[in-house]
Amino acid sequence: DVKVTQSSRYLVKRTGEKVFLECVQDMDHENMFWYRQDPGLGLRLIYFSYDVKMKEKGDIPEGYSVSREKKERFSLILESASTNQTSMYLCASSFSQAANYGYTFGSGTRLTVV
């Protein structure tokens, strides 16, 4: 029944490493999103994509990039990990560009940068 899959549940990386977080959805959704969730700050949007090879910045894109080469896969890249990027990262997808639909979230990746 799993619809949005994030490749890792827990990750520990060193400062300065390049980090890839992968997300795959099997619902043929057009839209995909990356959020980070920190206590007291809610879910903040990092990047979103409304089509293959299309991407737009969210509220906190600094230090991150994304890649969407195939419709079902949306990758978040930390070019040079820093300790302030320690967080829970959630991927989500939704059905359509033209109308509003609810989001389906992945289980999250808890990233620790040491």
Add this chain to the structure above:
Amino acid sequence: GENVEQHPSTLSVQEGDSAVIKCTYSDSASNYFPWYKQELGKRPQLIIDIRSNVGEKKDQRIAVTLNKTAKHFSLHITETQPEDSAVYFCRPSVSNDYKLSFGAGTTVTVRA
């Protein structure tokens, strides 16, 4: 952008009582009103949603009511149970508006 406020930020209820969370928004063009539930250590999940042409929607013990004139919508949970303990998020939106972050939500604790 849309300003969204959710009240209260925390809510503690006795098992069996009702819980109500209110979400106010600023953009009168908003036309989609979902509620998400996130249990501790789990992913957020859509539990109920309503669109602007409907005033109320019910699904077993949960319901959402919409007041477009006053620009708010509410989540109602009746006969609360321990499994209702979670953080609840609202996120109203306008069509083609994807730049959506979520606030800190409402932490609901159901006391046995």
